[in-house]
Amino acid sequence: MTTKLFGEPVRRREDPRLLTGRGLYLDDLGAGALQAAFVRSPHAHARIRDIDVSAAIEVDGLVAIYTWEDLPGALAEPLPLLIPHPALTHGRTAYPLAREIVRHVGEPVVMVVARDRYLAEDACALIEVDYEILKPVVGVEEAAQSAQLVHADVPGNVGAHLIQEVPSAAGLGAREAIDAAPHTLAFRLDIERSASMPLEGRGVHARWDADDHSLRVHSSTQTSTSVRMAIAAKLGLPLPKVEVVAPDVGGGFGVKIVHPWPEEILVPWAAIRLGQEVKWTEDRREHFISSAHERAQVQSVRVGFDDEGRILGLDVEILHDHGAYTPYGIIVPIITATQLLGPYKIGAYRVAFSSIYTNTVQVTPYRGAGRPQAVFCMERSMDHIAEHLGADRTAVRAANFIQPDEFPYDQGLIFQDGRPLIYDSGDYPESLRLLKELIGWDDFPALKARAAAEGRAIGIGIGCYVEGTGVGPYEGGHVQVTSDGRVHVSTGLTSQGQGHETVFAQIAATELGVPLEQVSVVTGDTRRFGYAVGTFASRAAVMSGNAIALACRKVREKALRIAAEALEADPRDLEIVDGEVRVVGAPGTAIPLATVAVLSNPLRYAFDAEAARATQFAGTSSFDRPPVAEGEEPGLEGRDYYSPIRSTFASGMHAAIVETDPLTAEIRILRYAVVHDCGNLINPMIVEGQIHGGVAQGVGGALYEKMVYDGHGQLLNASFMDFLMPYATEVPFVETAHLETPSPLNPLGIKGAGEAGVIPVSAVIASAIEDAEGIRIDRMPISPSDLFDLRRAATGRSTSET
Amino acid sequence: MHEITLTVNGVVRQAAVPARRLLSDCLRHDLGLTGTHVGCEHGVCGCCTVLLDGEPVRSCLTFAVTVDGRDITTVEGLAGQDGTLSPVQRAFAECHGLQCGFCTPGFLCTVTALLRDNPAPSDEEVLEGISGNLCRCTGYQNIVKSVHRAAEIMAEES
Numbered sequence: 001m002t003t004k005l006f007g008e009p010v011r012r013r014e015d016p017r018l019l020t021g022r023g024l025y026l027d028d029l030g031a032g033a034l035q036a037a038f039v040r041s042p043h044a045h046a047r048i049r050d051i052d053v054s055a056a057i058e059v060d061g062l063v064a065i066y067t068w069e070d071l072p073g074a075l076a077e078p079l080p081l082l083i084p085h086p087a088l089t090h091g092r093t094a095y096p097l098a099r100e101i102v103r104h105v106g107e108p109v110v111m112v113v114a115r116d117r118y119l120a121e122d123a124c125a126l127i128e129v130d131y132e133i134l135k136p137v138v139g140v141e142e143a144a145q146s147a148q149l150v151h152a153d154v155p156g157n158v159g160a161h162l163i164q165e166v167p168s169a170a171g172l173g174a175r176e177a178i179d180a181a182p183h184t185l186a187f188r189l190d191i192e193r194s195a196s197m198p199l200e201g202r203g204v205h206a207r208w209d210a211d212d213h214s215l216r217v218h219s220s221t222q223t224s225t226s227v228r229m230a231i232a233a234k235l236g237l238p239l240p241k242v243e244v245v246a247p248d249v250g251g252g253f254g255v256k257i258v259h260p261w262p263e264e265i266l267v268p269w270a271a272i273r274l275g276q277e278v279k280w281t282e283d284r285r286e287h288f289i290s291s292a293h294e295r296a297q298v299q300s301v302r303v304g305f306d307d308e309g310r311i312l313g314l315d316v317e318i319l320h321d322h323g324a325y326t327p328y329g330i331i332v333p334i335i336t337a338t339q340l341l342g343p344y345k346i347g348a349y350r351v352a353f354s355s356i357y358t359n360t361v362q363v364t365p366y367r368g369a370g371r372p373q374a375v376f377c378m379e380r381s382m383d384h385i386a387e388h389l390g391a392d393r394t395a396v397r398a399a400n401f402i403q404p405d406e407f408p409y410d411q412g413l414i415f416q417d418g419r420p421l422i423y424d425s426g427d428y429p430e431s432l433r434l435l436k437e438l439i440g441w442d443d444f445p446a447l448k449a450r451a452a453a454e455g456r457a458i459g460i461g462i463g464c465y466v467e468g469t470g471v472g473p474y475e476g477g478h479v480q481v482t483s484d485g486r487v488h489v490s491t492g493l494t495s496q497g498q499g500h501e502t503v504f505a506q507i508a509a510t511e512l513g514v515p516l517e518q519v520s521v522v523t524g525d526t527r528r529f530g531y532a533v534g535t536f537a538s539r540a541a542v543m544s545g546n547a548i549a550l551a552c553r554k555v556r557e558k559a560l561r562i563a564a565e566a567l568e569a570d571p572r573d574l575e576i577v578d579g580e581v582r583v584v585g586a587p588g589t590a591i592p593l594a595t596v597a598v599l600s601n602p603l604r605y606a607f608d609a610e611a612a613r614a615t616q617f618a619g620t621s622s623f624d625r626p627p628v629a630e631g632e633e634p635g636l637e638g639r640d641y642y643s644p645i646r647s648t649f650a651s652g653m654h655a656a657i658v659e660t661d662p663l664t665a666e667i668r669i670l671r672y673a674v675v676h677d678c679g680n681l682i683n684p685m686i687v688e689g690q691i692h693g694g695v696a697q698g699v700g701g702a703l704y705e706k707m708v709y710d711g712h713g714q715l716l717n718a719s720f721m722d723f724l725m726p727y728a729t730e731v732p733f734v735e736t737a738h739l740e741t742p743s744p745l746n747p748l749g750i751k752g753a754g755e756a757g758v759i760p761v762s763a764v765i766a767s768a769i770e771d772a773e774g775i776r777i778d779r780m781p782i783s784p785s786d787l788f789d790l791r792r793a794a795t796g797r798s799t800s801e802t
Numbered sequence: 803m804h805e806i807t808l809t810v811n812g813v814v815r816q817a818a819v820p821a822r823r824l825l826s827d828c829l830r831h832d833l834g835l836t837g838t839h840v841g842c843e844h845g846v847c848g849c850c851t852v853l854l855d856g857e858p859v860r861s862c863l864t865f866a867v868t869v870d871g872r873d874i875t876t877v878e879g880l881a882g883q884d885g886t887l888s889p890v891q892r893a894f895a896e897c898h899g900l901q902c903g904f905c906t907p908g909f910l911c912t913v914t915a916l917l918r919d920n921p922a923p924s925d926e927e928v929l930e931g932i933s934g935n936l937c938r939c940t941g942y943q944n945i946v947k948s949v950h951r952a953a954e955i956m957a958e959e960s
Contacts, residue, residue: 011895011896011898012895012898014903015894015895015900015903016887016895018900018903018906019877019887019891019894019895019900019903019906019910020837020877020878020880020881020887020891021835021836021837021838021876021877021878021907022837023837023903023904024836025836025839025904027830027836027840028830028836031831031834116831118820118822118823197938198902198904198938199839199841199842199847199849199902199904199905199936199937199938200839200841200902200904248902248903249902250839250841250902250903250904250905251901251902251904251938251939253938283843284841284842284843284844496902497900497901497902497903497904497939498901499901685898686898688898689898689901689939689940689941689944691941692940692941692942692943692944693901693938693939693940693941694941695941696937696938696940696941696942697938719842719844719846720841720842720844720846720847720936721844721846725936725938727932727933727934727935727936727942728928728929728932728933728935728937728942728945728946729929729930729933731941731942731943733943734941734943757941
């Protein structure tokens with residue numbers, strides 16, 4: 001009997017190669033290729049007066065040096081603005097190599113190609129760029145008020161301004177509702193810059209076949225199909241002559257969804273021009289100063305509520321730091337603005353954001369993409385309301401929950417995919433009940449009192465979120481059963497360690513009734529599947545998973561039809577078990593799926609014994625119709641697409657207990673609990689792994705990670721020595737409970753899980769520190785010295801009050 | 803250029819390298835052993851960890867010429883001659899101790915040395931033992947579990 005594989009903690013099929021050094025990451029490819037390196041701007045804002053390459057051309061092993069002036073046609077134009085939005089009135093993107101002005105430290109100015117990377121860097125060091133330094137604009141509030149402009153033609157440095165407003169049931173606007181509420185609070189929140197920081201940076205390798213006029217590009221990307229289209233467009237090549245493959249990718253977390261990166265079009269262009277393979281592998285400093293960051297926002301919040309803590313009106317103004325360019329549009333602040341509502345129904349809501357240009361690295365989605373900021377805002381509000389009313393923090397949340405019988409629930413806003421923000425399913429009261437039980441919420445006061453008696457300060461915190469997952473527009477899947485019985489699955493979206501090969505194989509094996517070992521999965525290779533969007537927004541399982549299931553169902557239907565004819569049975573009486581089509585209730589009457597695959601493809605030539613069974617003299621064909629009937633295709637294969645009407649909405653709640661050191665202000669997480677609902681689980685082991693990893697990144701954001709810019713726009717901590725990502729010693733053990741509210745929107749009933757872990761962590765830790773210390777925490781991350789300063793300020797205040 | 807001889811995973815290998823060639827680059831690009839990864843090139847992330855005469859070192863902070871004549875084990879050399887995965891490799895697969903796999907070779911080398919020196923480490927000793935390796939994907943929980951499981955497998959098989 002075949003085990004039902006969907007839902008099982010099946011071990012990952014990726015692991016054997018990755019554990020033995022046989023993985024193929026970008027820099028593992030292209031031995032012998034020429035190597036590229038870049039001269040990048042040392043200034044945050046400057047005009048390029050002159051570029052002198054005379055010393056560099058003496059470098060032995062140098063092959064080529066390119067500046068903007070060398071770039072032809074579309075390559076010399078600004079990079080695409082990928083996601084236009086009507087509110088993005090002043091979208092700006094960079095040139096692949098800087099043209100006249102540089103707008104952040106790290107912007108590429110000159111490309112060098114040499115025999116190896118050492119020599120390419122030698123040449124870079126000898127290139128002299130003469131800059132006229134311009135005044136930089138750093139810090140989002142400074143930029144919003146500054147007369148100094150990042151782009152001369154963008155007044156006030158405002159790239160976009162967007163307001164969304166949902167009135168109360170009685171028709172009151174949020175501001176009126178707040179003014180009329182029994183209680184009101186106003187406060188400000190600051191969230192710092194962080195970054196995806198995958199351990200493998202970006203990288204591109206390109207090979208031009210001059211005979212065939214075709215280009216093969218490998219890129220460490222989250223979207224190979226889109227990189228392909230960008231390359232074809234920018235280099236003027238016919239699309240079928242361009243192949244893009246995402247090899248093993250060493251983490252993405254959002255930063256590798258941006259495309260094309262300048263290097264993704266410059267490296268292929270150089271490969272064509274030079275007629276040789278060219279490769280570029282990003283180094284860590286380059287990643288810090290020339291890829292992308294996220295998170296930085298300043299939020300001004302006003303909230304009005306009743307005696308039970310029910311929110312009657314919420315008004316949020318957001319200043320979003322977009323860095324120097326907007327290649328990925330305003331998706332991040334749109335997500336913040338819309339996901340802020342979380343699992344709550346509130347009376348009236350108004351949110352406005354301004355997306356501001358600064359002379360810093362561009363801001364594009366990083367795991368969670370705007371949601372950690374949103375949840376920080378809403379959950380800080382909930383805690384402040386509870387404090388104001390002297391109520392339990394979980395009771396205030398419960399008073400605002402959307403109830404299980406209220407789904408689908410329309411929040412009245414437009415989500416990041418341009419579609420209505422309608423939650424599909426969930427059970428928030430049950431989720432809270434599970435979480436309180438898991439962390440021991442009701443017993444905590446006694447625990448806290450005992451700790452206090454020992455001179456220890458501990459606190460408990462909570463954070464709830466809803467995450468729009470599985471955004472469209474679509475993904476596809478292709479499934480082919482070959483005459484050896486093997487099942488070959490492909491989908492266009494890419495993988496960066498999420499275990500897609502395993503979960504997609506589980507889906508295909510379950511749908512087709514074949515052993516897992518017979519299924520192979522290929523992702524992110526445009527040679528195998530050319531239509532795709534990419535891996536981001538916790539969408540891979542929902543989108544490609546369902547597309548593969550639908551493709552399998554097509555294959556299954558065809559297999560049963562062919563087998564029915566061979567077995568002289570009714571297709572409705574057939575099942576596929578262990579790779580055999582059987583008559584239900586008569587296991588002796590069966591035909592292997594491999595044979596069905598042979599029968600599906602009428603052949604002229606017998607190239608092996610199996611094939612001989614499908615040739616014209618094998619006696620299996622009927623003479624009253626053509627070998628391939630009208631409307632049929634040869635082969636046992638199927639392709640299908642899944643395109644959702646709108647996003648699914650996963651949800652979750654986290655709680656933590658922290659201890660703060662009375663002397664050093666060190667913050668230690670003692671316990672961390674997660675209740676998570678991503679609909680039906682395909683592989684619980686993989687989902688938990690995603691949650692663990694997300695929480696770890698969240699802990700980084702809550703306590704350690706912060707991009708520190710000085711007033712000149714220099715990133716002061718552009719190394720792993722100074723940008724502190726947590727090691728094993730800093731990340732707590734995560735206790736997890738699952739709730740499964742299947743999504744009614746897709747055949748598999750699944751929602752995404754990729755980003756869940758990271759979203760509420762800052763809010764949870766802030767809540768817990770606040771509980772331990774009795775001091776308001778309105779900014780993240782919070783370091784021991786930040787807490788020390790807050791304590792001193794609080795003591796100073798209370799001293800002056802007495 | 804300097805002619806150097808290294809014993810890598812039990813095989814004697816020769817390379818001609820400039821004095822500034824990093825051991826990580828020598829292994830990856832001169833000897834074709836791309837299992838050793840480079841994450842930061844400043845010795846913080848631990849992705850490039852290999853065993854030098856059995857001790858874990860950062861190959862990105864080591865010049866290839868300085869290890870002339872020495873014995874090196876990379877991730878490619880952890881499995882048995884017949885391809886059987888080592889207990890540490892098996893434990894990582896069993897406990898979902900990896901996701902993207904980029905930091906994994908460094909962890910495997912570190913943990914191999916850790917368990918050789920301390921076959922039954924406590925939780926705290928495991929944390930200490932792997933605290934020089936960054937992972938951005940797993941959240942470490944399953945890596946810690948993998949280390950304990952590897953210790954168990956080694957005990958069972960000894």
